[in-house]
Amino acid sequence: MALLVLFVLVLTLSAAVSADEDAFIGVNIGTDLSDMPHPTQVVALLKTQQIRHVRLYNADRGMLLALANTGIRVTISVPNDQLLGIGQSNSTAANWVSQNIVAHYPATNISTVCVGSEVLTSLPNVAPVLVNALKYIHSALVASNLDRQIKVSTPLASSIILDSFPPSQAFFNRSWNPVLVPLLKFLQSTDSYFMLNIYPYFDYMQSNGVIPLDYALFKPLAPNKEAVDANTLLHYSNVFDAMVDAAYFAMADLNITNIPVLVTESGWPSKGDSNEPDATLDNANTYNSNLIRHVLSKTGTPKHPGIAVSTYIYELYNEDMKPGPLSEKNWGLFDANGVPVYILHLTGSGSVLANDTANQTYCTAKDGSDSRMLQAALDWACGPGKVDCSPLLQGQACYDPDTVFAHATYAFNTYYHQMGKTPESCDFKGVATITTTNPSHGSCIFPGRVVRTNGTLSFYSGKSKVILILMSKIEVKISDRNGSLLNSTIPAMDSKSSGSPVYGNAFYTVNTLIIGVLGWIAVLL
16 A cells, blocks of 8 residues: 555656746856956857856856856845845845846846855755745745846755655655745745756765765666656666655645756766775766756656756866865866866767867767667668768778667768858758767768868868868868867968868868879878
8 A cells, every 4th residue: 555655656746847948957056266267258158169058156246247148147145145145134134135136137147046066065054044035035026026037046956855865765854844844835836846956976975885876977887777656666877866855755745846956066087096996087077968968858757757847057167276185176067267077978969068168079970769760761861962982892991880779979070070060960850960979980980070260270180190282272170089179370271161071080171272282292100
C-alpha cells in the first residue's frame, strides 16, 4: 500500500509541476577578479557565446546599462548585506526596486530577483526576515505594475535537504520549517520558482567514495550501475537529477506540489589543490558539457520526465580573488580576458555557450539521426551541393571510419564552410548540427575559419607552419585539427567568393585576380 501511495504521489507531482517556458542554460557572473572586465566587454562575450540568461550577484548599474537593449534575460540580486534593511522596511524595499529595477526596465530585460543567497546556511541570523524581504520586494513590484513580468525568490543550498537519497525519503531540515513553510507558500501564491544550488562536485567529495565519479559527472552508466530508489523504483543515473527530485519530495513533505525547481548554481572546478584531485579541466568540461546537453534536451528527471529544469552554470569567469582553496578560484568557463578555460563538448546542443571565442565552428551529423536520411543528405552534398567528396574515397584521408555518419559529417562540414557558415547551411533536413568540437581525426583535416578585419587575415594552423606569399586578391582558408590562430597582415581586400577548390589540407578561395599579378606560393613546413 505504501508503494502504491508513492506511485500516486509521483504521478500527482508530475501533473502539478509544469514548465511555462523552454528549458534554458544561464550563467552566473561573479566579480571577485583582480582584473574584472568592463561591463561592455562582459556583454560582448555574452553575445558572442549567445548566452541569453544571466544572473548577477547584485544590481550593478554599469552591468544593467550594458545589458540594455540586448534582449538578454537578467536575474538581479539583493546582496546578503542589504537583506536585513530590506526585510525590516517596506520603504527600503520600495527604494531598492525603484533604483535597481524601475530605472532600467524594460530596456534591460530583468526577469527575476534573487533575494539574498543561501541565507539559511550562510547568514542564519537574518533568516527570520527573509520571507518579509521577499514580500516587500514583491509588493514594490506590484506597486510598479511589474509583478507579472518579474518573479521573486531566494536561492537555497541543497544542504538544507536531509536524507536526500533515496529522493522519495528526502525532507527539509525541520529546524528551518518556520521559514520554509511561509517561503513555499509565498512562492506558490506568486507563481515563482524554488531556487536551489546543486553541486555534485561537493556531494562527490564529501561522500568518501560512496558516490562514483561517473555518477557525479553525468557519464553514461549501465542500468545495473544506476542508483534505484527502492520506494518508487525510479532509476537515477546522476547526482543532479537525484537532488532535483529530492527537492520535489521535500516540498511534498510539506504538502507543496506545484512549485518548479530552478537550479541557480551548478558547475565543476577545473583546478584544485593537491587534496582536490578531481578538480580537473577534463572533469569540469565533462560535467558542464553533459549538464548543458541534459538541460536543453528537456529530459527532465526520473520523477518529472519531460519537465525542464533550467539551470545557471557557476560561473562565467574564474574569480582569482575568491578566498578558500584553489578550486574556489577555478569554476569559470573563461578567464578575465574572455579566453575559454576549456572548449565545451556540445555536439547536438545548438550554439548556446559555444565557448570558442574565435568562433571556430563545425557542422556534424546529429547523433541518433536516421541512417537513410543521412545517406540522402550525404548524396545531395556530394552532388547538387557541389562538395568535393574525393577525400572520402577508399584509400583517401577521410575514408575511415567507413560509416555514413562519419562521411556525412565531412560532407556537411565542407558544405557549411563553403556557404559561409550560415546556420541554415547546417541543417540538412534536421540531421546536422553546429558544434565547436573539431571533428578532425588522424590525417582527415576539417575546414577551419577565416577572419579578416581591416585588412588583417586570420587563419588557423596547428603543428604545420604556414608561409604565404600573396601577390593577388586571394582569400585563404587553412585549418588543421589543432585549430591554433595565426594572424598575417595583408592589404585590405574587397572580393567575393567564387569557389573552393581543394589543395591538400588547405582550402583556398581565389577571387578576382589583378592583371599582372606574379602569383602566389603556399609552403607548408
